Amino acid sequence: MKILAVIVTYNRRDDLQCCISSLRKQMFRDFDILVVNNGSTDGTKEYLDKEQGLIIIHQENLGGAGGFYTGEKYAYDNGYEWVWLMDDDGIADSKQLETLMKYASEKEYPVLNALVLNKERPEELSFIAPVKHIEELKGQQLTTSFVHPFNGTLFHRSVMEKVGLIKKEMFIWGDEMEYMERLRVNGYQPVTVVGAIHFHPKEKGKKMRVFPFWGKYEVMDKPAKFSKYYYRNIGYMHRAYGRHWFTGTPFLCQNLVAQLIRGKFGEAAKVLKYYLKGRRNDFTN
Secondary structure (H helix, E strand, C coil), X not given: CCEEEEEEECCCXXXXXXXXXXXXXXXXXXXXXXXXXXXXXXXXXXXXXXCXXXXXXXXXXXXXXXXXXXXXXXXXXXXXXXXEEEECCCXXXXXXXXXXXXXXXXXXXXXXXXXXXXXXXXXCECCCCCCCCHHHHCCCCEECCCCCCCCCEEXXXXXXHHHCCCXXXXXCCCHHHHHHHHHHHCCCCCEEEEEEEEEECCCCCCEEEEECCEEEEEEECCCCCCHHHHHHHHHXXXXXXXXXXXXXXXXXXXXXXXXXXXXXXXXXXXXXXXXXXXXXXXXXX
């Protein structure tokens, strides 16, 4: 059985070293490690080129989506049966892969995710989930109520054969959500393995009230330098997976109002332009 761990990295050499170290400490040891370096300029390339026992691909910065696409494609082209995906700032518990592999099954559980805990406060989840405390998961081995890809995500090559590879054009912010949606519409039910622990920094997304003095409606406040990817990717997913023609109207209206009410007319124009580009499946800049 061939298993490939894929780490995507960009300018986080110290985090990357910790992530690689955690993989080398796995109780389950029969797997290879591929690092996809997205054009890092912080000494990551030099560090990787001196390391032994790694498969390394250096490429221009194609974002997380482009990095995971490269990793998936390498795994598929080289006959790996399972691929295990993660960001460079994650740390795998030493029993994570061993625990995942206890459930790994092409027919029954072809898509498995680790339970993602906050690196700084491991008693809490790193991302928003329907459970408030991890104590609520005690006694459970698997849960389908939430999955947080790509943080210790393991899936079988048959998944790639059926649904294709990650949409690399998405660059950042949404590629993992799109892939999960694509899995679901193709009949897959991703599950989280509660005993397989992956540590990751707390979710960094910052919310902003649509109306500054009324907290009922909120939108994500993304850095202006990269916000176009977010608007575009959400537009694409609303068009591709929405059930009704008006899917996305609340998102579009709330984001437009939030920017206009703050006088950010350029950002409001960006919301409209890139959201509509996404709905047209137009990923040109």
